[in-house]
Structure formats: C-alpha cells, structure tokens
Amino acid sequence: EPFVPQPRPSEPPKVLIIDDSQDMRELLSLHLRNAGYRIVTAEDAVTAGHAVAESVPDLIICDFKMPFMDGVDFIAALRADATIPDIPVIFITTREHAAELAGKTFGFPLLTKPLVVDDLLARVAGQLRRYAEA
Numbered sequence: 357e358p359f360v361p362q363p364r365p366s367e368p369p370k371v372l373i374i375d376d377s378q379d380m381r382e383l384l385s386l387h388l389r390n391a392g393y394r395i396v397t398a399e400d401a402v403t404a405g406h407a408v409a410e411s412v413p414d415l416i417i418c419d420f421k422m423p424f425m426d427g428v429d430f431i432a433a434l435r436a437d438a439t440i441p442d443i444p445v446i447f448i449t450t451r452e453h454a455a456e457l458a459g460k461t462f463g464f465p466l467l468t469k470p471l472v473v474d475d476l477l478a479r480v481a482g483q484l485r486r487y488a489e490a
Contacts, residue, residue, distance in 0.1 A: 369414035369484050370394040374404040374430070375448070376422045380469070384417060387473050388480065401425035401433075408434065412441060415484055420449035420457050428460045435462065444483035446476075 371393045373384045381397045389395055396413060398404035400423050407413070416434075418427040425433075427447055434440050445464040449457055454468050465479050 368392050368394050370396060370411070371480065372396045372398065372404065372407055372413035372416045374398045374401070374416065374422070374427065375419040376400055377419070380419070380448075384471075384476070387476065391477050391480075393480070401427075401430040404430060405433075408440060408443075413443060414487075415480060416443055416445045417480075418445055418447055420447055420453050428457065431462065431464075442487070444487045446479050446483060 371388050373381050373388070373395060374397075375381050375384070376399050378399070381399070385395045385397060396407050396411070398407050402424055404416075404418075408416075416431070418431060420427045422430075427449075431445055431447075434443065445462070447457060447461050447464055447466045448469060448471065449466065451468045454466065457466060465483070467476060467479065
C-alpha cells in the first residue's frame, strides 16, 4: 500500500489578550484556556507589539482604553504594517466607552464589559472561522 502521510495535529489557535486590567486578563485567559485556546497576554500596546513581533497570534482581544495608546490606534498600527498578516480582532470596552468606539473598529466586533462568556466564546470561534475561510 502506498504511504499516506497523516496530518499532524495542529496546535489550538493562539489568542492575544490586551487589557490593562490584570483581573480582566486573568478572567479572559481562564475562559479561553478552558475552551482549548493558547493564550498570550499583554497589559498595553507596547507589550502587545512585542508579543505580536515574537509570534503572530491567530486572534487578538483588545481593550479600547489603555495607557500609552488606545486599542484602536494599536490595531490601526498593526494593520498598517505590511509585514504582519491580517489578524482578526475582537474589541472590548465598558458601556461608557462603547459609543466613543462605535464606527472605529474596522468592522470587527465590539463586546462590552461585563462580558458574557458564551458571547465571547461564540465571537472568538466565529472570527477564527471567518478568517480561516478567507
């Protein structure tokens, strides 16, 4: 019989969580790890930039209000860098900042805190699927 190479098991998708709140990073990490994702976290745009340069994630969950640079400016900078592939993003913010962010999310979903875990997991899976099919 001819040898048929078996596909190697692929690693689970890697999600980069960017939020200046340690509690929020830990909470998101917990839920996403439990759902089978690999997690990298960053507390601001500077740390996140290093994380992306080191290893491009499959998805970014990005807070809007952060020190140094807000989430929209950070994602705009990533998208302007031709060396970085398009990465799906989910923006998160408080209800107070949701209106300010409306229309600035590059068409990516926006979830408001407090997050509903099922909504978050559905959005993560949906964004990963959309980009895998593109």
